[in-house]
Amino acid sequence: MDPSETTAVAVRDVGPDAVAIEITTPDGFEARPGQFVKLETTIDGEPVGRFYTISSPNTRETFELTIGYDSEEGGAFSEYLLSVEPGDPVTITGPFGDNYYEDEPRVVVLAGGPGVGPAVAIAERALADGGEAAVVYQDDTPIHEDRLASIANSGADVFVLADGTALTDAVGDVHSGIDGEAVFVYGFADFLADAEAAIAEAGGDPDGAKSENFG
Numbered sequence: 483m484d485p486s487e488t489t490a491v492a493v494r495d496v497g498p499d500a501v502a503i504e505i506t507t508p509d510g511f512e513a514r515p516g517q518f519v520k521l522e523t524t525i526d527g528e529p530v531g532r533f534y535t536i537s538s539p540n541t542r543e544t545f546e547l548t549i550g551y552d553s554e555e556g557g558a559f560s561e562y563l564l565s566v567e568p569g570d571p572v573t574i575t576g577p578f579g580d581n582y583y584e585d586e587p588r589v590v591v592l593a594g595g596p597g598v599g600p601a602v603a604i605a606e607r608a609l610a611d612g613g614e615a616a617v618v619y620q621d622d623t624p625i626h627e628d629r630l631a632s633i634a635n636s637g638a639d640v641f642v643l644a645d646g647t648a649l650t651d652a653v654g655d656v657h658s659g660i661d662g663e664a665v666f667v668y669g670f671a672d673f674l675a676d677a678e679a680a681i682a683e684a685g686g687d688p689d690g691a692k693s694e695n696f697g
């Protein structure tokens with residue numbers, strides 16, 4: 483898969499230590515919510531790439547990526563992304579990933595940190611398709627709060643939890659186990675482990691969840 487050069491069309495502040503970059507969809511590119519792309523640049527003369535998950539409900543004309551960064555010890559690639567402005571070129575390869583929304587009638591998305599990007603994308607798409615959605619999002623400094631509120635206003639269950647609180651209870655509330663329910667998990671490895679334990683506690687099968695580990 484060859485890289486494509488595209489353009490940043492908008493950069494939005496979506497909450498503490500996070501930014502959403504909207505980029506032009508390259509010709510022939512199509513992806514489902516939950517898939518991810520590789521962004522690449524050159525840092526200190528070396529090519530560097532990192533993966534980011536699509537945070538818009540579709541990829542028609544443009545699509546969005548949500549980047550969480552650590553303002554105290556953020557890495558070099560996050561620093562590069564924070565410098566991106568509308569009109570700048572952006573190099574992407576993809577889409578990648580097998581764990582994405584496939585028109586299931588009910589989606590339950592568990593997200594830690596920047597995993598909220600695919601969570602809002604999948605919930606918005608499922609609701610637009612006439613399906614049901616639930617989001618359980620764990621983060622001490624939540625982002626995308628306006629989109630989460632709008633998802634809740636559309637009838638979805640939305641739980642926003644501070645780190646270390648009640649993940650098991652919230653997953654137990656939204657996990658129904660009915661036919662057609664798909665469970666998704668997105669975030670860094672420590673969140674994935676907690677989410678998988680919560681799914682098992684709720685009577686679900688963690689191995690059946692569509693999970694993406696951010697590292």
Ligand SMILES: Cc1cc2nc3c(=O)[nH]c(=O)nc-3n(C[C@H](O)[C@H](O)[C@H](O)COP(=O)(O)OP(=O)(O)OC[C@H]3O[C@@H](n4cnc5c(N)ncnc54)[C@H](O)[C@@H]3O)c2cc1C
Nearest residue numbers: 532533534535548549550552555556557559560596670696
């Ligand atoms: C499949 C996949 C999808 C991804 N999708 C996204 C996405 O949609 N949005 C996004 O922001 N990132 C996503 N990532 C992570 C992203 O690729 C980078 O690793 C991240 O942005 C850090 O890159 P860096 O070069 O700035 O920092 P590095 O120097 O590579 O790593 C250090 C930084 O990584 C972050 N970090 C690393 N481990 C953890 C952890 N356990 N908990 C919290 N933060 C941690 C911290 O900000 C830390 O400062 C994804 C990774 C993968 C593999």
